[in-house]
Amino acid sequence: MKRTNIRSAAWRHIYAWALILFSIFPIYVVIISSFDPAGGLASSTLLPQRFSWVNYETLFTSPTIPFMTWIWNSSYLAALNAILSIVVGAFSAFAFSRLRFKGRKTGLQTLLLIQVFPAFLALAAIYVMMERIYTIFPAIGLGSHGGLLLIYLGGSMGVNAWLLKGFIDSIPMELDEAAKIDGATPFQIFWQIFVPLSAPVLAVTALLSFIGTFNEFVLASLFLQDVNLRTVAVGLQSFVGAQFGANWGPFAAGSILASVPLVALFLFAQRYIIGGLVSGSVKG
Amino acid sequence: MAKIKQDSKPVRLGPLVAKIIFMSLFASGLGYMMFVAFLAGENLIGGVLALVLIASFVVYSSKGLVPLKFLLPGIVLLAIFVVTPILYTVLMSGFVYKTGNEISREEALTQIYETGYVPDESFTAFYMTLGRYEGEVSALLTDQMTMTPYLGANGVATELGPDQVQLDEYGTAVGFEGFEPIGFDEAATLEADIIDLRFDMGEGKFIRPESLDAALLMIQAFTLDGSSGELYDSVNDITYVDNGEGNFVNKANPEEKLFPGWRAFSPLENYVGLLTDPVIRGPFVNVFIWTFSFALITVATMFAAGLALAIAMDKPLRFKRFYKSILILPYAIPSFMSILIWNGMFNRDFGAVNQLLGQQIDWYNDATLAKLVIIIVNLWLGFPYFYLISSGALQALPGELEEAASIDGASPAQIMARIKLPLLLQILSPLLIASFAFNFNNFNIVYLLTNGGPINVLAGETAGATDILITYAYKTAFGSAEQNLGLASAISVIMFFIVGGLSLWSLRRSKVLESVI
Structure with a gap:
């Protein structure tokens, strides 16, 4: 009996270790590449041989790689989209969960159906539409951050509204009934009862939305041709895509710099995110 | 002393003022955009903006309509x-809309007319004096054979009487009332406008500048027969007919197309092409099969x-x-980054x-390896x-299940295989389906890792071995050789x-739609 236990524990450890090695292999490679002064893929080795910060310096000083601009573009686009889509989504979720009106059920079912289509499926139509908007409003047309943000907002609205509605449903009705008796308007109930109560959920939904937008590639590559307007996903792709060999070192350094904040954020909010995962969202 | 709560609510000015300011900023911004759109002739965009403006006004200024x-x-x-x-995607999929067929029919016809002209058989040439008439760039023209003067202005050539014009010593018209001649220097700066000048002479003939001081009588090669819809090329004596797919084609040889074409409404054209045209169907079927196999295999593994x-x-x-915190890392790193890292790690050399x-x-040059x-x-x-x-x-499975089974003599392996796994599959099936749908459209993994390759462009392949539907649609719409927005939409x-x-x-399976409350 004892023997089978040891054997069973052994295969568990072996399997876990196999996956751990698989998991850290690329992370290890990227870390040692980022400190290798030769900087090219050609000179990379599996064991670290030299150490230098030169790749990180290239990243900050090279005029052809506006890396910090890309990071900034991605971060502020993702943050704006997260905040705005949560605000607008929370308003809708509140109405669907708490207010009674005609067409509510149909509206909800429509929302549920619309949100299954990722925005980029309609890429040809989006392109033509935004090209036309560009001719009169360049700031929100093709090639602009404004236009991209509007498309992102539309796309994440449905999902966020749906996720938040599920949470608001779980807040006891008695709370707002009591507030109603005290003479609170629906807006007061929303701001003073619902928003404070669901702050953690709003934060996690916003975080998931942030990560999703940060990772988005298709629409960003379609929209942003100007090097200085690119997001980090489009920027890094164009810069390694052209000559992976030569840019491998700076790319490795850049991917570490860009990943660290997101990984930290993710690990920090892990518990909440995992709760959200099990209730049915998929990482974008 | 307890304060006595007053019944009447004090009016809070701050929020009210903020609301008014916000609303007026919003309304004026949107109103301005609407105005710009209508001015630019974009009535559809203007109309949508007007609708949004009216709707917000009605909804936010009324007492009711809280939802x-x-x-x-x-x-x-x-x-x-x-x-x-x-x-719009559905609508676009019903159009022939690709490189060579991107503009409207009117624009295409204008361009065909523009390119389809030749000097008139008479080879009539004109001396030309450039100037402004009624503010527009115009010309005084003198027929080199008959010395008849004409005023070319606003797209039309008008014959002038000999006494209306001033002539120079060679008998060329150089002055006319209201006509201000412009010098060569200024004319040189207006060259782009001058090249586009056309002065209609009727019967399909017009005068067109050849240089800054000479013009030729040209004849329009193409004439459109209004009743039959046929386009006749009088120079080459060819009759063209509308093929219904966005091009005029030679009536005798339908393969010979006239360019440019236009976006033609042909609702099933793109779909029929996907199913029957071997050039399109071949790659499409392969991509279709790989998309399904990829999504299935990847979710399964x-x-x-x-x-x-x-x-x-x-x-x-x-x-x-410790294990758990490391094992979660791949999920926490931004996925586009990991994909690009792996891209470099699979480099051959x-x-x-x-x-x-x-x-x-x-790895990337072999279809099977690239898929792997x-x-x-x-x-x-x-x-x-x-x-x-x-x-x-x-962890969510009830513990009693395991107890009951082990009392009945089931081994841990049996409990797992016979009891826990089936239950787990049932619980997780909505997430498995969602993951299938997600990977079905997983653009990043394909585009950033293999870019759909390997692909043999020289052999005329339009899709690579690892292209999935979404990357194939992207390449179809925005490819470097041909951009086919209609097919991509289909x-x-x-x-x-x-x-x-x-x-x-x-949703049906999990009864979410029905249980919407």
């Missing part, structure tokens, strides 16, 4: 930026690896927390994978997610049906 006050921003965003592109890990870690285990294996495997790379990298990206959801579901519509059908099936 709409909450819903309107969301409705507007969804309607304009999600529903409209979807509907990720789920198997994640579930096995969840089972392995289900028992109390030393270092479990210098990649870490080949260094580790001590081989020189050319995609599956492996996606496994790396996705197994932590399946581990998380599987372990969550395992592929998108097919994807709408697949993704929509899958989701609807999943």
